[in-house]
Structure formats: C-alpha cells, structure tokens
Amino acid sequence: MSLKKQAISGLLWTFTQQFSVRGINVIVGVILARILMPSAFGLIGMLAVFVAIGNSLMDSGMTSSLIRTHGANQEDYSTVFFVNLLFSIVLYVVIYFCAPLIASFYDQEILKSIVRIYTLSFIIRAFVGVQTTKLTKEMRFKLQMFMQIPSVIVGGCVGIVMAYKGYGVWSLVWMNLVQSFLFAAQHWIFAGWAPSPIIDKAKLKYHFHFGYKLTLSGLIDTIYSNAYRIIIGKYFSATELGYYTQAQTLQMLPVNNISIALNKVTYPMFAAIKDDDLKLKNAYQKLLHQVIFWVAPLMVLAILIAKPLFLLLLTTKWLPAVPYFQILCITGILYPFHTYNLNILNVKGRSELFLFLELIKKGVITVGIAISIFYGIFGLLIFQVIFSVFAFWINTYYSGRLINYPAFEQIKEVLPTILISFGTGLLLWFFSQFVLIPLFLTNFVMLIVLVVLYILIYLLLAKLFKVAALNDFKQLILKR
Numbered sequence: 078m079s080l081k082k083q084a085i086s087g088l089l090w091t092f093t094q095q096f097s098v099r100g101i102n103v104i105v106g107v108i109l110a111r112i113l114m115p116s117a118f119g120l121i122g123m124l125a126v127f128v129a130i131g132n133s134l135m136d137s138g139m140t141s142s143l144i145r146t147h148g149a150n151q152e153d154y155s156t157v158f159f160v161n162l163l164f165s166i167v168l169y170v171v172i173y174f175c176a177p178l179i180a181s182f183y184d185q186e187i188l189k190s191i192v193r194i195y196t197l198s199f200i201i202r203a204f205v206g207v208q209t210t211k212l213t214k215e216m217r218f219k220l221q222m223f224m225q226i227p228s229v230i231v232g233g234c235v236g237i238v239m240a241y242k243g244y245g246v247w248s249l250v251w252m253n254l255v256q257s258f259l260f261a262a263q264h265w266i267f268a269g270w271a272p273s274p275i276i277d278k279a280k281l282k283y284h285f286h287f288g289y290k291l292t293l294s295g296l297i298d299t300i301y302s303n304a305y306r307i308i309i310g311k312y313f314s315a316t317e318l319g320y321y322t323q324a325q326t327l328q329m330l331p332v333n334n335i336s337i338a339l340n341k342v343t344y345p346m347f348a349a350i351k352d353d354d355l356k357l358k359n360a361y362q363k364l365l366h367q368v369i370f371w372v373a374p375l376m377v378l379a380i381l382i383a384k385p386l387f388l389l390l391l392t393t394k395w396l397p398a399v400p401y402f403q404i405l406c407i408t409g410i411l412y413p414f415h416t417y418n419l420n421i422l423n424v425k426g427r428s429e430l431f432l433f434l435e436l437i438k439k440g441v442i443t444v445g446i447a448i449s450i451f452y453g454i455f456g457l458l459i460f461q462v463i464f465s466v467f468a469f470w471i472n473t474y475y476s477g478r479l480i481n482y483p484a485f486e487q488i489k490e491v492l493p494t495i496l497i498s499f500g501t502g503l504l505l506w507f508f509s510q511f512v513l514i515p516l517f518l519t520n521f522v523m524l525i526v527l528v529v530l531y532i533l534i535y536l537l538l539a540k541l542f543k544v545a546a547l548n549d550f551k552q553l554i555l556k557r
Contacts, residue, residue, distance in 0.1 A: 117249060140207065212499075324402035358480040376406045
C-alpha cells in the first residue's frame with residue numbers, strides 16, 4: 078500500500094476511533110456532570126498538572142523517537158519499554174510521598190488519597206506506551222479503535238454507577254483507572270508485540286538524546302498548559318475550577334477529535350518524507366487547510382450555541398461555565414497551527430529548537446499570568462487568547478523557514494475560511510437574538526435550528542467563494 082493510501086486509510090480509522098471514543102466520553106461526561114457537583118471535577122482538575130507532568134517524564138520523548146526512527150527493531154522497542162516502566166515506578170513513588178504536600182497546597186485534605194490512587198495510571202500507561210507507539214507507526218488504527226471502545230464503555234459504566242451510589246469524586250478516579258487497565262490489558266492480548274529482556278545502552282543513548290529535549294519541552298508545556306488550573310485551584314475555589322475544567326474539556330472536544338486524529342496519522346507520514354522539503358510542505362499545506370476548514374466553523378458554532386447547549390446537557394448549575402467556554406473556543410481556532418508547526422520541528426529532528434521556543438513562550442506566559450490574575454478568571458481567559466496569537470507567530474516563524482512556508486502565507490491561505498466562519502456566526506447571532514429568542518423555543522429546538530442553518534450557510538459561502546479546502550475534501554472522498 079502506498080504512503081498516500083495508507084495515510085487515507087489511517088485517517089478514516091483514526092477519525093472513527095476519535096469520534097466514537099469521544100462520543101462515548103461525551104455521553105458519560107454529561108451523565109456524570111448532571112449527577113456530580115462542579116467541585117468534584119474541580120478536584121480532578123487540581124491533579125491534572127501532576128498527572129500530565131508524570132506522563133511527560135515517564136515517556137521521556139523516546140516513543141516519538143521510535144516513530145521517526147527508520148528500521149526500529151526489537152532492541153529499540155524493548156529498551157524504551159523497560160526504561161519507561163522503570164521511570165513510571167520511580168515517579169509513582171515520588172508522587173505517593175508528595176501527596177500530603179499537594180493536598181496542603183490546595184488546602185484539600187481529600188487530595189492526599191486521590192493522588193495516591195489516581196496516579197497508579199502512570200504504571201499502567203507504561204505497560205502499554207510502546208505497544209501503542211508501534212501500532213501508530215504501523216498505522217494500525219483500526220485495532221486501536223476496537224481496543225479503546227470497550228475500555229471507555231466499561232470504565233464509563235463503572236463511573237456512572239459509582240456516581241449514582243454517592244461516591245462523588247471517587248467515581249471519576251476509578252473510571253479513569255478501569256479505562257486505563259482494560260486498554261493496557263487488551264494491548265498485551267491483541268497487539269502482537271511483547272518486549273524481550275533487553276536494555277541496549279547504544280539504543281537508549283540514541284533515543285534519549287532525541288527524546289530528552291522533547292521531554293523538557295513537553296514538561297515545560299505541561300506545567301504552563303495547566304498553569305491556569307493551578308492558579309484557579311489555588312486562589313479561587315474547587316467549584317470555579319470545576320467550571321473552568323468543564324468549559325475547557327468541551328472546548329477541546331472538536332479540536333481534539335480532528336487535530337489528534339490527524340496528528341496520529343500525519344506524524345509518521347511526515348517522518349517518512351522529512352528529507353523532501355517540497356513534499357513535506359505540500360502535505361502540511363493540505364493538512365492545515367483541511368483542519369482549519371472544519372475546526373474554525375466548529376469553534377464559532379460552539380460559541381453561538383453555548384448557552385442552550387449547556388442548559389440542555391448539563392443543567393442550570395453549569396451556566397457560570399458558559400462565558401469561560403466561549404472565550405476558550407477562540408483559542409481553539411489557532412490550536413492546529415501550534416500542533417502541526419511544532420510537528421515539523423520534530424520530524425526535522427530540531428528538538429533543541431523546539432525546546433528553545435517553549436522557553437520563550439513560557440516566559441511570556443509567566444509575565445502574562447502575573448499581570449492578568451489581578452483581573453480575575455476572565456483576565457486569565459482573555460490572556461489565553463492573546464497568548465495563542467503570539468504562540469502562533471513564533472511557532473510558524475521557525476517551522477515555516479524549514480519548509481519555506483512562512484506564517485504570513487499560512488494565515489493568508491486560511492483567512493477566507495476564518496472570515497466565513499465568523500461571518501456566518503455573526504449573522505446567526507443576530508437571527509437568534511431578534512427572531513428565535515422572542516419565539517421562546519426550547520433549548521433543543523434552538524440548537525437544531527442554529528446548527529442546521531450554520532452548516533448550510535457556511536458550506537454555501539465556502540462553495541460561493543471557492544474555498545480550496547472544500548474542493549480538496551470532495552476530491553478526497555470521490556477518489557476514496
């Protein structure tokens with residue numbers, strides 16, 4: 078199978094995986110949000126930074142090195158497997174003894190026990206990290222989907238039952254552990270790979286040399302990506318953090334479904350053509366056009382329907398999260414630019430430049446948070462939008478030079494899509510304010526009307542203005 082056909086097949090299966098798994102998670106999340114109080118989600122939000130830091134350190138960036146390494150063999154995979162497993166055990170022990178300090182920092186005594194149970198996922202994840210990487214490199218996304226779906230369903234059922242039984246935040250903890258365990262167990266049964274008792278020093282040095290810079294970059298990014306949760310959890314309340322966490326989770330839903338699915342397929346594809354700058358630019362260009370064509374309207378539509386959506390799915394107790402969600406959706410439009418421009422640096426082996434850019438951006442975030450915190454949560458949210466624009470320019474400047482695709486050219490090519498997205502949203506906002514709201518429609522009817530009208534108007538305008546991404550998508554489907 079050619080690389081192009083393999084990529085298209087991988088895209089279809091990974092999109093199916095993303096949307097099916099995310100769809101199940103949305104259903105489970107909505108049920109849990111209706112049962113549990115926002116403070117339960119806030120407590121888990123307080124742990125997000127520690128879990129993310131643990132995952133970054135445990136991986137050491139070496140799984141990314143495996144994907145970009147041509148001819149990786151059993152020695153490569155086994156070495157990375159055992160090193161990651163060792164790191165995960167060490168990390169868990171450190172977190173276990175630091176649990177009282179974490180609980181004290183947030184002034185939440187219950188966090189001590191939650192941390193010690195929740196972070197068992199570090200060790201579980203270490204047992205499956207290399208298998209998942211190998212399947213991703215081989216673009217076997219169909220198998221990954223059939224392993225992930227039952228894990229999510231069973232784990233979700235455990236969480237819902239525990240929530241109904243009154244276990245509160247513990248329903249979220251055990252849901253995560255059950256999902257992780259079942260997903261890992263299936264890899265050992267179905268993935269067709271097991272490690273050999275090998276730790277090759279030369280292989281370790283090779284993968285660690287590339288991976289440690291990505292790890293440092295990822296670690297810095299993880300800390301700062303969760304900085305808002307840390308600040309809100311420390312200086313506000315678990316309930317406010319619950320609102321923010323739920324808003325961010327829903328905001329990232331369409332972005333993750335599209336961007337992560339594409340990233341799983343395109344990273345190994347980019348790695349395969351990393352030495353041909355023209356092919357790499359063309360592949361990246363088409364990818365960026367497609368992602369923005371779908372992400373931009375989804376984010377604008379989400380802003381438009383936020384209030385009836387929250388009322389219908391999560392009930393009135395979550396209404397304070399609506400403005401948080403709407404502001405965060407603006408940052409979601411630029412998210413694909415960050416992801417794919419940084420991928421160019423990775424496949425080109427420029428992990429030192431990746432780290433340098435992360436240091437610059439995090440310096441800006443530090444100053445920005447220190448200033449914006451005086452303006453409350455909304456000050457922090459607005460700064461996220463400002464920073465997203467800054468990060469776009471700095472990421473695209475350096476990666477664009479590597480493939481001769483500068484930031485100005487990138488934004489110029491997708492600008493029509495962004496303008497059509499916002500134009501359609503603005504038109505329907507006026508329509509809802511002066512036509513739909515006076516009719517006192519139910520939240521469900523309001524959602525249906527706005528979604529259908531938005532899709533029809535957006536696609537009509539895209540066709541009218543001959544947006545290239547729409548034509549590329551039609552050709553892709555017809556060829557398929």
